[in-house]
Amino acid sequence: MSTTTERTTVLRTTSDDTRFRYLVAKLDQDLALRNGDSNAFFAQFNGVDRIHHVVVVLREGEPVGCGAFKPFDPDTVELKRMYTAPEHRQTGIGSMVVNELEQWAGELGYTRCVLETGKKMTEAIALYTKRGFTSIANYGPYVGVVESICFEKRRV
Numbered sequence: 001m002s003t004t005t006e007r008t009t010v011l012r013t014t015s016d017d018t019r020f021r022y023l024v025a026k027l028d029q030d031l032a033l034r035n036g037d038s039n040a041f042f043a044q045f046n047g048v049d050r051i052h053h054v055v056v057v058l059r060e061g062e063p064v065g066c067g068a069f070k071p072f073d074p075d076t077v078e079l080k081r082m083y084t085a086p087e088h089r090q091t092g093i094g095s096m097v098v099n100e101l102e103q104w105a106g107e108l109g110y111t112r113c114v115l116e117t118g119k120k121m122t123e124a125i126a127l128y129t130k131r132g133f134t135s136i137a138n139y140g141p142y143v144g145v146v147e148s149i150c151f152e153k154r155r156v
Contacts, residue, residue, distance in 0.1 A: 008093075009058040010100050015051035019063035020081075023056070027066075027083035031118075051080070055100045057093050065093035069101050072114055077105045079115040082124065094127045102153070114152045116142050125149065 013020060057065035065084040069077035079101060084093045105113060114136070117124045133151035142148040 011056045013054045019056045020054050023066040055097050064088040067097040076112040077110045098131050112154045116150045
């Protein structure tokens with residue numbers, strides 16, 4: 001399934017998509033710079049094998065943004081691997097990705113999304129807040145990790 005505007009296409013795909021893998025490589029480079037020494041800790045939770053719910057945004061045919069979700073519990077998905085190329089930030093790409101992921105999760109019967117991001121990821125925090133996510137206590141492997149901030153959104 002895909003949605004297309006004059007210049008932008010939003011695709012539903014899987015982690016096998018080479019465009020998704022290209023964007024994730026860019027994301028990993030960005031995270032390594034931002035997270036420094038703590039990046040290895042976060043990297044262990046960010047594998048991309050066998051993700052069945054991936055969104056890739058193409059602008060004029062070029063991959064510019066992505067995101068994915070994985071089941072978290074019977075009612076909840078966890079958003080993962082969110083990225084917008086720096087030159088396309090502040091253009092609505094991130095909102096397109098989140099919107100499509102939420103819509104897809106809702107179609108599958110999920111009613112809640114959770115996610116973790118780093119406190120240094122100010123663009124991501126602004127996006128999630130704008131999209132109606134609220135801060136929650138850190139969950140799972142992020143409990144006690146001071147560099148992390150977790151969010152949720154109910155009724156996706």
